[in-house]
Amino acid sequence: xxxxxxxxAARALSQGAEARVFALEFCGRDAIxxxxxxxxxxLPALDERLTRARLxxxxxxxxxxxxxxxxxPMVLHVDANEACVYMERVAGVALKEALRRETCTREDIxxxxxEIGEAISxxxxxxxxxxxxxxxxxxxxxxxxxxxxxxxxxxxxxxxPEDKGVDLYVLERAINAAHPSQTELFDEIIxxxxxxxxxxxxxxxxxxxxxxxxxxxxxxx
Amino acid sequence: xxxxxxxxxxxxxxxxxxxxxxCERGAMVTRAVxxxxxxxxxxxxxxxxxxxxxxxxxxTRALIVCKFDANDEDLERVRSVVKGELVAFxxxxxxxEAALKKWYKVHENELEIGSLADAVLSRIAIRDVx
Numbered sequence: 504x505x506x507x508x509x510x511x512a513a514r515a516l517s518q519g520a521e522a523r524v525f526a527l528e529f530c531g532r533d534a535i536x537x538x539x540x541x542x543x544x545x546l547p548a549l550d551e552r553l554t555r556a557r558l559x560x561x562x563x564x565x566x567x568x569x570x571x572x573x574x575x576p577m578v579l580h581v582d583a584n585e586a587c588v589y590m591e592r593v594a595g596v597a598l599k600e601a602l603r604r605e606t607c608t609r610e611d612i613x614x615x616x617x618e619i620g621e622a623i624s625x626x627x628x629x630x631x632x633x634x635x636x637x638x639x640x641x642x643x644x645x646x647x648x649x650x651x652x653x654x655x656x657x658x659x660x661x662x663x664p665e666d667k668g669v670d671l672y673v674l675e676r677a678i679n680a681a682h683p684s685q686t687e688l689f690d691e692i693i694x695x696x697x698x699x700x701x702x703x704x705x706x707x708x709x710x711x712x713x714x715x716x717x718x719x720x721x722x723x724x
Numbered sequence: 725x726x727x728x729x730x731x732x733x734x735x736x737x738x739x740x741x742x743x744x745x746x747c748e749r750g751a752m753v754t755r756a757v758x759x760x761x762x763x764x765x766x767x768x769x770x771x772x773x774x775x776x777x778x779x780x781x782x783x784t785r786a787l788i789v790c791k792f793d794a795n796d797e798d799l800e801r802v803r804s805v806v807k808g809e810l811v812a813f814x815x816x817x818x819x820x821e822a823a824l825k826k827w828y829k830v831h832e833n834e835l836e837i838g839s840l841a842d843a844v845l846s847r848i849a850i851r852d853v854x
Contacts, residue, residue, distance in 0.1 A: 530737040559853040566846050566854070572833035577842055578849045580738065584749065589849075 521557070521656060526592060529579050533592040537561075537656075538585065554586050557656065562588050564631060564658035571629035573622045574644075574651045593651050598641035602682050609687075615643070616691025618650040623692065624700035626652075627670070630662045636674035638681055664702070668709035669718055671696070725762060727786035728820045729778050732841035733813055738848050739764035740790060757792055767828045767847045777827060786817045 516524045522539045529536070539554050541547075558581065568575045577591040598615060601607060619641060626633060633640075634657030642651045661667070671693070678689045697703045730736060743760035746752045754760045754771060766774035780787045789802050803810065821840060824830070830843040847854075 530734055530741060532734070562850050562853050566850050569837065569843070569846060570831065570834050572836050574837050577838070578846050580741070580849050581853050582745075583853065 529589050532579075533594070534579055534589050535576075535592045536587050536589050538587045540586070555583060558583065558586055558588060561656050561658065564655040564660075565590070567629070567631055567660075568626060568652065568655065568658075571625045571631065573625050574649055575655070576651065576653060593642050593644055593653065594646065595642045595644040595651070597639050598643055598650065599638040599681060601643045602638060602685055602688070612685055612688050613691050614648075615641075615650055616688050617695045619688075620692040620695025621699050622650065622652055623671070623674075624696045624703070627667045627706065628701055630660055632659055632661045632666045632670050634658045634670065636670055637677035664705040664709040665713075665720075667702075667706045668713045671706070671710045672713045672718060675714070725765070725778050725788045725790070726780050726784045727788045727816045728818075729823065730765070730788055731819055731824055731844040734841065735765065735845055735848055736761075736788065736790065738845060740792070742848075744792065758790065761790055764851075765848060767851055769851070777823075788813075788816070 514526045516526050516535065518524070522537045525536045525538070527534055527536055539558055541554070542550050545553070562578050562581045565575050565578050569577070576593050578588060579591060580589040581587070582589070601615070602612070623633070623636070633652065633655065635654060640652065640654045642653055643649075644651055659666075674692070675689050679686060682688065693707070697707065700706065725736070739761050742764040743752075743757050746760055746764075747757040752760045753769070754763050759775075762778050763771055763774045765778045768774070787806060787808065789806065791798050791802065824840060824844060828844050828847045830840060830847075834843050
């Protein structure tokens with residue numbers, strides 16, 4: 504048996520700025536492997552530490568999200584040596600694709616909105632901020648149509664309304680930019696968030712503030 | 725291993741994978757690859773606790789035996805050493821769900837989105853980074 508980082512049968516699925524994603528079979532099930540690669544421009548010692556910290560952070564965040572009852576892919580294995588996280592492969596399409604299908608009805612949008620609103624409120628109430636909420640980071644599962652949250656690479660634990668407000672703001676921007684004719688999705692998300700989150704008031708107040716000023720806080724003065 | 729403490733076959737496979745990997749890299753915590761497997765099943769890094777909970781002893785009523793690179797001879801020896809009847813994995817006695825929930829700290833929230841076996845698998849997966 505080889506210490507597989509990524510074995511030969513692995514198929515590359517996508518590549519981002521931080522990591523490559525491969526499809527493979529792991530312990531008899533369909534899985535993906537997300538491998539972070541070294542950044543040549545960083546000091547090697549620092550690079551190693553950052554990569555490892557992010558790897559570990561991501562794996563923890565996913566399991567924490569699952570503990571909070573949020574649908575997220577199961578972590579199967581974390582290989583610190585190879586900087587890989589192995590995860591269950593969610594069979595389905597990105598929400599982005601699902602929304603662009605012609606068969607996507609208003610009822611579908613409303614249901615996605617409710618599920619996403621509930622998922623985000625569970626994460627936020629549990630003190631976890633996703634950090635990269637976009638319609639590409641939700642998947643619609645094939646077998647039951649449920650919305651699954653993916654990519655916790657930028658996720659971090661936080662209980663501060665500011666961070667949660669920014670989280671929602673990022674999602675609003677993403678939806679407005681990618682699906683300008685379907686912004687009712689975000690309205691539904693906020694409506695559900697308000698109903699399900701116990702701390703909706705502080706978060707939504709802050710959200711309004713963030714919306715007025717943009718994602719970054721002005722540090723002038 | 726005590727079959728009542730094993731949530732699913734996937735858990736054993738994952739623990740075996742981790743044990744084999746640790747063995748190959750010379751990063752084993754216990755002395756042998758087979759004991760490493762039992763250790764890998766545990767959600768904690770407490771070796772004797774892992775053996776107490778997951779290992780089989782003379783009082784174990786249902787036993788799962790794992791052997792790396794097993795040949796017919798090995799299997800024959802296992803059959804002669806274990807006093808009992810060989811059954812299919814799925815025909816094993818019910819797992820001790822209450823104990824598993826306690827050991828792996830699984831709460832109701834998580835069971836709404838997946839099975840207990842899935843939750844246990846996640847815990848085994850992230851033990852070393854949690």
